[in-house]
Amino acid sequence: MTDTETRLKALMLRGLDGDTAAYREGLALLGVRLRAYFMRRMSGAPGDVEDLVQETLLAVHLKRSTWDSAQPFTAWAHAVARYKLIDHWRRRKIRQTLPLEDHVDFLADDAPDPGVALELDRALASLPQRQRMLVSDVKLTGLSLAEAGARAGISEGAAKVALHRALKALAERMRRADG
Helix, strand or coil, X not given: CCHHHHHHHHHHHHHHCCCHHHHHHHHHHHHHHHHHHHHHHCCCXXXXXXXXXXXXXXXXXXXXXXXXXXXXXXXXXXXXXXXXXXXXXXXXXXXXXXXXXXXXXXXXCCCCXXXXXXXXXXXHHCCCHHHXXXXXXXXXXXCCHHHXXXXXXCCHHHHHHHHHHHHHHHHHHHXXXXX
């Protein structure tokens, strides 16, 4: 768990217990994170960033009872922010895509948890060789789908399908492991 996650979660838990100063501090800290998140995605409309931050903070406030305190707070807040961004684009009829790995920027920490690497290795080992290689090449090494497909001896389209299936299988395994 990152320092920011630990701090935000503690502040939000205290806020839910009635500590208004902690709640205010938590929303202020979250606002800083949200501004950075939206600024990276709204380079063409920086004037909308503050509106999105305020809409997201309001949604977090109004829907705070839906957050499962056993789960990370930043992941829940990121989902709220992502949906607010998508709603914003829909209202303005802007067509954008959000990469799946967007959440990494939001939750990033300078010092990764050493247990995560072991867990990732175990999860990848459960995949067939080609899928494992595609996930590693595209998501960990940063190769394009075309490059990863060429390394695996398949077309870019086949690599895309295989990668999607691998990520879906990994997500399902992780859900089962969590629950």
